[in-house]
Amino acid sequence: MRNTVARDAILEIINTTDVALSQSDVQAKLPEGLCNRVTIYRVLDRLVDEHLAHKITNIDGVIKYANCQSCATNHKHNHVHFNCECCNTVTCIEAVEPSFKLPANYEVNTVNFLVSGICPECKGN
Amino acid sequence: MRNTVARDAILEIINTTDVALSQSDVQAKLPEGLCNRVTIYRVLDRLVDEHLAHKITNIDGVIKYANCQSCATNHKHNHVHFNCECCNTVTCIEAVEPSFKLPANYEVNTVNFLVSGICPECKGN
DNA sequence: AACCCTATCGCAACATTGTTGCAAACATAA
DNA sequence: TTATGTTTGCAACAATGTTGCGATAGGGTT
Ligand SMILES: [Mn+2]
Ligand SMILES: [Mn+2]
Ligand SMILES: [Zn+2]
Ligand SMILES: [Zn+2]
Numbered sequence: 322m323r324n325t326v327a328r329d330a331i332l333e334i335i336n337t338t339d340v341a342l343s344q345s346d347v348q349a350k351l352p353e354g355l356c357n358r359v360t361i362y363r364v365l366d367r368l369v370d371e372h373l374a375h376k377i378t379n380i381d382g383v384i385k386y387a388n389c390q391s392c393a394t395n396h397k398h399n400h401v402h403f404n405c406e407c408c409n410t411v412t413c414i415e416a417v418e419p420s421f422k423l424p425a426n427y428e429v430n431t432v433n434f435l436v437s438g439i440c441p442e443c444k445g446n
Numbered sequence: 447m448r449n450t451v452a453r454d455a456i457l458e459i460i461n462t463t464d465v466a467l468s469q470s471d472v473q474a475k476l477p478e479g480l481c482n483r484v485t486i487y488r489v490l491d492r493l494v495d496e497h498l499a500h501k502i503t504n505i506d507g508v509i510k511y512a513n514c515q516s517c518a519t520n521h522k523h524n525h526v527h528f529n530c531e532c533c534n535t536v537t538c539i540e541a542v543e544p545s546f547k548l549p550a551n552y553e554v555n556t557v558n559f560l561v562s563g564i565c566p567e568c569k570g571n
Numbered sequence: 572a573a574c575c576c577t578a579t580c581g582c583a584a585c586a587t588t589g590t591t592g593c594a595a596a597c598a599t600a601a
Numbered sequence: 602t603t604a605t606g607t608t609t610g611c612a613a614c615a616a617t618g619t620t621g622c623g624a625t626a627g628g629g630t631t
Contacts, residue, residue, distance in 0.1 A: 447607090448606095448607060450607090450608065450609080452608085452609080453608090481609075481610085482610050482611075483610095484609080484611080485608080485609055485610075485611070488608080488609080489608090492608095498626065507617080507618090564623065
């Protein structure tokens, strides 16, 4: 895993943003022309492999990435993600891990729990 | 809401299939050339409006549709959907409604709870 | 500091999914 | 049968994501 200009810049963005970001969100935050569109996709995937970020599939099918808070031990992300239909952001709600019980013999690998609605900030206005 | 050849055929497919279907899944099941690709998208959306189907965003971002079981009263679909990474199907698990509690002031409109892993059939082999 | 190896990148091309505008076709009610 | 508004086909487009391959550059070694 090499430290490249693109990787450093993208990781910095992911770590200093409190909402989940798509490839195009990241591109918009990067200095114009810092790297190619494809590189952003590849770096984001790499960050997931390196356990520095996790993926969220939004309600509209667009994939977003957010930094990992405490994945040193287990790289699980069973918390809720909230999509605000007003400000169009996806937020990790780390505190909320939904409980559910599948019938026998289902092997669970990953969970994508997305709740869509209006966030407190948008509601306040 | 008119009864058209396309609508009838697509509704029949949705109602007689026990897994959720994407536009391309539906197209594969329709007689060749019964209707245009765009029509399938439009009919599926119409079926959702008519409360005859519900949408599921799969882990890969592709939108799938499944028939509604008992939405006469409230058109809620808070149950779990399971994506099998082996047989590549998405199944409604109507019996399982996860419980979760968001912080105050979040207004919830829709829920997309997707669990990905290996289904019992695929595990049995 | 120069060299090497290979991970990473840029580019161009492609695939898939989904959307839109508009004229033609069709379902249904009058 | 005719009128009306819904639905459809088509073509064009948009957005997101992927792939192959030659070029670039990170970082370890000498
Ligand atoms: Mn998260
Ligand atoms: Mn369902
Ligand atoms: Zn908001
Ligand atoms: Zn399976």
